[in-house]
Amino acid sequence: MTKFIELNSLYEKLPGHSGENSISEKGHFNIIKVEDLIVDGKPVRTGYTRRSFFKVSLVEGSCIVHYADRSITVPQYALVFTNPVVPYKWEVVSKKQQGYVCVFTEDFFSKNTNIKDYPVFSSAENAVILLDEAKLNIFKALFQKLENELQTDYAYKYDFLKNLLMETIHEAQKMNPESGLAIGSSNAAERIFLLFTDLLDRYFTIVDITDTIELRTPSDFAAKLNVHVNHLNKALKTHTGQTTSDFIKSRIIQEARVLLKTTNWTVAEIARCLGFEEPNHFSSFFKSNAGSTPGSFRKQND
Numbered sequence: 001m002t003k004f005i006e007l008n009s010l011y012e013k014l015p016g017h018s019g020e021n022s023i024s025e026k027g028h029f030n031i032i033k034v035e036d037l038i039v040d041g042k043p044v045r046t047g048y049t050r051r052s053f054f055k056v057s058l059v060e061g062s063c064i065v066h067y068a069d070r071s072i073t074v075p076q077y078a079l080v081f082t083n084p085v086v087p088y089k090w091e092v093v094s095k096k097q098q099g100y101v102c103v104f105t106e107d108f109f110s111k112n113t114n115i116k117d118y119p120v121f122s123s124a125e126n127a128v129i130l131l132d133e134a135k136l137n138i139f140k141a142l143f144q145k146l147e148n149e150l151q152t153d154y155a156y157k158y159d160f161l162k163n164l165l166m167e168t169i170h171e172a173q174k175m176n177p178e179s180g181l182a183i184g185s186s187n188a189a190e191r192i193f194l195l196f197t198d199l200l201d202r203y204f205t206i207v208d209i210t211d212t213i214e215l216r217t218p219s220d221f222a223a224k225l226n227v228h229v230n231h232l233n234k235a236l237k238t239h240t241g242q243t244t245s246d247f248i249k250s251r252i253i254q255e256a257r258v259l260l261k262t263t264n265w266t267v268a269e270i271a272r273c274l275g276f277e278e279p280n281h282f283s284s285f286f287k288s289n290a291g292s293t294p295g296s297f298r299k300q301n302d
Helices: 007-012 133-150 157-173 188-203 218-225 229-240 244-262 267-273 279-290 294-300
Strands: 029-033 054-060 063-066 070-074 077-082 089-092 098-104 128-131
Touching: 029 133, 029 157, 054 133, 054 157, 070 077, 070 128, 077 133, 077 157, 098 133, 098 157, 128 133, 133 157, 188 218, 188 229, 188 244, 218 229, 218 244, 229 244, 244 267, 244 279, 244 294, 267 279, 267 294, 279 294
Parallel strands: none
Antiparallel strands: 029 098, 054 077, 054 098, 063 070, 063 089, 077 128
16 A cells, blocks of 8 residues: 555644644644745655645745656746645755645535545646746735634634635636646657556555545546547556556555455445445455455454
8 A cells, every 4th residue: 555644744844833723623724834844954855645635835936846747847936736646746946945835634625525626636737826926926915814814713714714725726726727848758658557557556545444446447547547448458558468457456456455454444344445336246356356255364464
């Protein structure tokens, strides 16, 4: 299972921050200064493959945001949106870095608000919005308002904070995102393979008993990659000798083994997380591909 970093790991690296603004009944919300992410002259590394929180960053300073399939250069000012499953690497270019980082969890919003489906959070292509100085000042005022409101005792401040955050998101989405420079490769099959395996890893994010795998078929993954399913299958077959279905099947078995060994969830609960409507279908699938029933595997690894 891919390494997963919780919020407390972020705060452990930030002097003076303890995550005290976390509120269990309404999710987590906090505002952090970019300057606080610079420790001993070096940025705190928080670009882990899997995180438990969303981030909206208002950046002042030259940097490069690297995604799996593209690199986006920020010459001076930008808004950068990241979600818990899209991996990225933040490369600082200029010495002076400042701004704000808004950190929040999905449960900060109501169940009726699917924050991860908003364009700025759903793909790297929409995640970086370059700003001029006038736009920077508009968003800086919004972030300062978020920061100030967070410190008040207003009984409905978290409702107000949600509205302010949504205003920030909508204002950003009305602007054109920076597409960045696609990472080239002389081998198209290899490029598709790398994108597919990255996507495969990102969407197998079973860290909580309520999680469910969203992509399970070759067509699901092809749609996310904007390629025809036959093109995806041919690329994987050319590069590795395996089909898309082979990769998905192997990843499901890998995740199932991890969950059986490291959790006390029932087989039915694990089956649901892995997208099986019936536990017996999961048991048959696991036995056919792993050589034993889920229960026997668990007993062997106790």
